[in-house]
Amino acid sequence: MRVYNVNKAVGLASSGVEYAQRYRREVFDGIAWVEDYYVFTDYISTNLAVFTARLGFAEAQVLWIYNLVTGRQTLPCTLSVDEFVSTVAQPHTTEQTQPDCTDVVVTDSAVRYRVRTGEGQLVDRVETLVGDQLVRVDHYDETLNNVEHFHDNQLVRRVFYTPDGRVGAEQFYRNSEITRTLVTPASPLYDTSPSSFGGNIVLESRSQFFQLVFAHLFSRPDDVVVVDRALDVIDGIYPVLGDHRLYSVVHAEHFDPRQADDGVLLWNNHYENVFTRPDLVDGLIVSTCRQKQTLEGHLASRGPGGEIRVVCIPAGVAKTPVASPQYDRLGLVTASRLADEKHLDILVRAVAEAHKTLPGLHLDIYGEGNRDHLLATVRETQAEDYVRLAGHRQLDGVLGSYGLYVSASTSEGFGLSVLEAIAEGLPVVGFDVDYGNKEMVAEGVNGRLVPHTCDERDVVEIAGAVVDVLTGGSLDDMRNHSVRKAQTYAAANVRTLWERLLAEEKTC
Numbered sequence: 108m109r110v111y112n113v114n115k116a117v118g119l120a121s122s123g124v125e126y127a128q129r130y131r132r133e134v135f136d137g138i139a140w141v142e143d144y145y146v147f148t149d150y151i152s153t154n155l156a157v158f159t160a161r162l163g164f165a166e167a168q169v170l171w172i173y174n175l176v177t178g179r180q181t182l183p184c185t186l187s188v189d190e191f192v193s194t195v196a197q198p199h200t201t202e203q204t205q206p207d208c209t210d211v212v213v214t215d216s217a218v219r220y221r222v223r224t225g226e227g228q229l230v231d232r233v234e235t236l237v238g239d240q241l242v243r244v245d246h247y248d249e250t251l252n253n254v255e256h257f258h259d260n261q262l263v264r265r266v267f268y269t270p271d272g273r274v275g276a277e278q279f280y281r282n283s284e285i286t287r288t289l290v291t292p293a294s295p296l297y298d299t300s301p302s303s304f305g306g307n308i309v310l311e312s313r314s315q316f317f318q319l320v321f322a323h324l325f326s327r328p329d330d331v332v333v334v335d336r337a338l339d340v341i342d343g344i345y346p347v348l349g350d351h352r353l354y355s356v357v358h359a360e361h362f363d364p365r366q367a368d369d370g371v372l373l374w375n376n377h378y379e380n381v382f383t384r385p386d387l388v389d390g391l392i393v394s395t396c397r398q399k400q401t402l403e404g405h406l407a408s409r410g411p412g413g414e415i416r417v418v419c420i421p422a423g424v425a426k427t428p429v430a431s432p433q434y435d436r437l438g439l440v441t442a443s444r445l446a447d448e449k450h451l452d453i454l455v456r457a458v459a460e461a462h463k464t465l466p467g468l469h470l471d472i473y474g475e476g477n478r479d480h481l482l483a484t485v486r487e488t489q490a491e492d493y494v495r496l497a498g499h500r501q502l503d504g505v506l507g508s509y510g511l512y513v514s515a516s517t518s519e520g521f522g523l524s525v526l527e528a529i530a531e532g533l534p535v536v537g538f539d540v541d542y543g544n545k546e547m548v549a550e551g552v553n554g555r556l557v558p559h560t561c562d563e564r565d566v567v568e569i570a571g572a573v574v575d576v577l578t579g580g581s582l583d584d585m586r587n588h589s590v591r592k593a594q595t596y597a598a599a600n601v602r603t604l605w606e607r608l609l610a611e612e613k614t615c
Contacts, residue, residue: 108329108609109142110135111170113344115336116149117158122444124335124358126523127422129162134424134602141609146170146324148317148340150265152232154248156183157225161499173253175320177267177275178295182248184229188222191230195220269293278316285313296323317343325351331609333392338377345387354608355381356392358422359520360541361402372405382406385415390608394422394521395542420604421596422521428593430532430586431507436577437467438509440533442502442524443516445476450515450565452484457515457569459488464574469493470513473502507531511576515569517559519543526596529553529589534582536572538565553588 117125128145135143145168147155159169159181169181188209192201198214204221207228211220221234235243244255250272256264262280269275273293279286290297290308296319297308310316321344325332332353334341344353355378363373374382381388393399399419406414439458443449451472458470470493472481478496485494506512512528514537519525522543525535529547535554537544548554555576557568576582 108140108331109144109327110331110333110609111144111146111324112333112335113146113148113340115147115338115340116151117147117155117162118151118153123422123519123521123523125162127356127358127521128335129164130423130523130601131605132164132168134598134605137598137602138606138609144168144170146172148172148343152244152246154184154225154231154246154252156181156248157231170324172317172320173267173276175324176290176294176296176316177269179248179252179270184225184231184247185249186230186247188224188228188230191220191222191233285316287311288316290319296320313339314342318347322347325349334381336377337381341380345384348387352389353387354390354392354418355388356422357398357402357520358394360518361393361398362405372408382415388415390416390418392418392420392608393542395419395546397545398520398542401541418604418608420608421526421601423523423526423596424598424601425526425530425593425596426503426598428530428532428590428597429507430590434508434510434532434586436510436582437465437469439468439470439511439513439573440473440506440509440528441470441513442473442506442527443514445472445474445478445481445496447477447480448516448518450517451481453515453565453569454513455481455484455490455494456488456566457573458494458513459490460566460570461573462490462493465577468573468577469495471495471497471509473497473500475499502527504531506533509533510582511536511573512554513537513569513573514544515565516540522547526593530593530596532586532590534576534585534589536569536576538569547592549588549592553585553592 112128112131114124114128132143135141145164150173155169155171156166166181171181174181192211195211200212202210202212204210207224209222211222217238219236221236222230223232225231230247232247233245234241241257241260243257246252250270251268253265253267255262262283264280265278266274267276274291275294276291277289288310310319325347330351332344332351334355337355357378359375361375361378391402393402396419399417403417441454445451458468462468475498481496485491506528512525512533512535514525514535517538517540520542525543525547528535535548537548537556538559539556540559544556548556550556555572557572559565
């Protein structure tokens with residue numbers, strides 16, 4: 108059985124969706140009869156392999172929709188800067204303007220080639236500028252993958268090449284949106300399209316382009332489709348789904364609680380397009396029993412015929428839960444994208460407040476994203492000496508050296524970082540909000556959950572809980588309770604849930 112996990116994008120600051128896929132890949136590794144693939148549909152300017160390799164995906168498992176249309180594999184860059192420079196025939200000079208950027212300036216000309224490099228100083232892409240106008244960007248893996256063309260600094264066209272250098276497809280754009288795709292006879296998809304006859308296949312929208320690729324991909328009767336981000340993707344799947352099973356993973360809150368308080372159920376627009384298609388969707392996958400019950404109730408409220416099956420399968424797994432006997436009691440840690448919805452500024456303010464009581468307290472924040480706002484808060488609270496932005500890194504075996512995990516997120520479908528923390532024995536301080544916090548943290552047993560007030564009391568509540576946990580004398584007991592809680596999410600348990608779901612035949 109092939110399982111296609113469809114996502115929009117992946118990047119340096121990967122979200123919980125991509126980490127959930129990473130855990131799923133590890134689970135599927137233990138199911139001998141499953142071949143799992145991860146399909147990404149957004150155009151990504153940096154070589155996709157840079158990001159997927161960091162998440163541990165094998166190259167053969169990663170399918171970029173633009174590579175599929177040209178028959179390319181997902182491969183890393185291999186062209187060196189010197190090799191590229193040797194292809195510039197005109198007299199020129201070179202200048203390294205940044206650690207990952209080298210400018211090749213053509214003598215007595217307005218033309219400049221800006222060479223962007225990735226890992227190992229290998230060429231990722233080359234920007235051609237005339238004066239200050241960007242006119243072209245060449246993207247590489249082992250060979251030239253695709254070329255972007257610009258007019259007045261606006262994208263107007265992309266050309267995608269087959270491994271042997273032929274044009275496999277061209278796309279045209281207006282306001283960064285696909286307006287037309289031409290698929291040439293060099294594309295492996297050309298002969299599989301019922302509309303291919305002489306010349307090129309002409310596709311008049313993004314959705315038609317997706318449909319062509321997905322129809323080619325979902326070719327075996329037992330293929331199963333799991334969609335991780337449905338918005339802007341699902342309309343390219345529905346028309347070619349046929350009898351294949353389709354599951355949609357709900358990674359976040361599925362409705363707007365503020366509207367629900369007023370008696371109006373407003374779906375999260377990322378999921379509305381699957382919630383309203385019980386005729387096509389075989390199941391919705393959530394990570395917690397609490398969300399399963401809530402979502403089932405919301406679906407049932409629409410009346411007969413509106414329900415879709417809801418299945419609970421945790422988004423993450425706990426790797427051999429164990430608490431480190433050696434840890435820094437005053438060391439706090441959190442890990443997430445540096446994004447506004449994670450409310451990391453609240454954590455910084457809370458730690459600054461708690462630091463008044465516990466002068467040795469310090470916080471490490473792991474993750475990438477927008478640093479500017481967060482650094483401003485660090486400076487404003489004069490916390491530079493004890494709050495550190497630690498960047499992206501693999502945290503396996505690292506979290507256990509801290510005394511406490513802290514979170515200020517107010518909306519998590521699961522909370523992968525919280526699971527990773529309790530698996531290494533950390534107690535947790537966070538808000539008393541759905542869904543993962545309530546299932547992974549027992550108040551006073553392996554942490555504290557405080558009310559979310561949407562005002563300055565949030566800072567006071569988090570700070571007080573941090574001080575209480577660290578001075579309460581039961582930190583070792585809390586660490587042991589966290590490990591026991593994490594054992595619920597052992598890989599074998601999660602794998603059994605997936606096996607049961609995938610082994611079922613398609614329901615009518």
